[in-house]
Amino acid sequence: MQPLILAIESSCDDTSAAVLRGNEVLSNVVANQEVHELYGGVVPELASREHQKHILPVVNAALVKAGVDKKELDAIAYTRGPGLLGSLLVGASFAKSLALxxxxxxxxxxxxxxxxxxxxxxxxxxxxxxxxMLCLTVSGGHTQLVVVHETxxxxxxxxxIDDAAGEAFDKIAKIMGLPYPGGPLIDKYAKDGDPLRFQFSHPKTDGLNFSFSGLKTAVLYFLRDAVKKEPDFVKENLxxxxxxxxxxxxxxxxxxxxxxxxxxQITTLALAGGVSANSELRRRFEELGDENDWKTFIPDFSYCTDNAAMIGIAGLQLFLAEKYGALGNAPSARWTF
Structure with a gap:
């Protein structure tokens, strides 16, 4: 019999709960927080308050949708970190209380x-x-190349070494006057644009590391100078x-x-993280695989951004390995990989 796991995700501004039977998702409920749009970014204190409002109805909705009674559950998985500490505390406290x-x-x-x-x-x-498997993980807070030896x-x-790719998308969008979150809007408007119209240099970094702060600064100066000459430059060339x-x-x-x-020398490649929803990245990633005869994997859109189903599948691996958590372990905003 496959284990039934309730999963809870509250690392940033999305409150999510999912129920999995083994590696099959029975429900995956996500409540977004629109309040942050007013501030152009996530406000940690507001995020934690919204999690407190959402977590009980979200968990209940996940159980109802899955047709599962809480007494049938075999384990509870939750995001211990990394993330916003106040947000993590809400999910951790709820998960610990229910597990106890x-x-x-x-x-x-x-x-x-x-x-x-x-x-x-x-x-x-x-x-x-x-x-x-080699995975390119790209989100608002992380950009990593990860070798997955085992689950x-x-x-x-x-x-x-500085900004994450998702952060660069959002900050550059803000420079152009686009609302938060700007990354999806850049993807939207880019569909009608010429990708070779304006040239921006690539950063030089050691080894396999990334850097995006220089690109953000380059775009800032480029637009500043262009707007001085043509006040409507951004609008006309968006x-x-x-x-x-x-x-x-x-x-x-x-x-x-x-x-x-x-x-x-790895031929199985994957994308992960919120930015893996970007249409240009997905298209060119698949092209890269085809050109080199590599197997490529991209998550379904529903599993790209923060969600509890991914917490549940990770929790399943821990459950099968009998790597259980402890009630005394505190959430970690900077939990190392």
């Missing part, structure tokens, strides 16, 4: 492990990746600017991924 009341194991999940392991959710259609054994071989910025960021990411795959 039901007298079932607690599973402490690393948020970035979960993004990667979302590829091992069984949806009845796609084949699961073979290991070892519970991963190694970071490259990461950003599609081309978005396409050029997106093309540059995606090129930086995939150039490093290709370099890593060749160095590691």
């Amino acid at each position: 009341a039901l007298d079932i194991p607690l599973l402490e999940v690393h948020h970035m492990h979960a993004h990667i392991l979302a590829h091992f959710i069984h949806d009845g259609n796609a084949a699961l990746p073979e290991l070892p 519970t054994q991963m190694e970071v071989i490259g990461e950003t 599609a081309d600017i978005c396409a050029s910025v997106q093309y540059t960021i995606v090129s930086i990411l995939l150039n490093r991924l290709k370099q890593a795959a060749e160095q590691q």
Whole structure:
């Protein structure tokens, strides 16, 4: 009998709960927090308050949708970190209380492990990746190249030394006057633009690491100078600017991924994290695989951004390995990989 696991995700501004039977998702409920749009970014204190409002109805909705009574659960998985501490505390406190009341194991999940392991959710259609696997994990807070040796054994071989790719998308969008979150809007407008209209240089970094702060500054100065000459420059050239910025960021990411795959001699490649929803990144990632005869895996859109189903599949690996958490373990905003 496959274990029934309730999973809870509250690392940032999305409150999510899911129920999994083995690696099959029975429900995956996500409550977004629109309040942050007013401030152009996530406000930690507001995020934690919203989690307190949402967590009980979200968990209840996940159980009802799955047709599962809480007494049937075999374990509870939750995001221990990394993330916003106030947000993590809400999810951790709820998970610990419920696990204690039901007298079932607690599973402490690393948020970035979960993004990667979302590829091992069984949806009845796609084949699961073979290991070892090289994963490019790209989100608002992280940009990493990770070798997945086993589902519970991963190694970071490259990461950003400053801004994450998702952060660069959002900050550049803000420079252009686009509302938060700006990353999806850049993707939207880029569809009608010329990606080669404006040229931006690639950063020079050691090894397999990334850097995006220089690109953000370059775009800032470029637009500042252009607007001095033409006040409506951004408005009149928005599609081309978005396409050029997106093309540059995606090129930086995939150039490093290709370099890593060749160095590691790994032919199974994957994308993970919120930015893996970007249409240009997905398209060119698949092209890279076709050109090199590599197997490529991209998560379903519902598993790209923060969600509890990915926490549940990561928790399943811990449950099967009997790596249980402890009630005394505190959430960690900077939990190392």
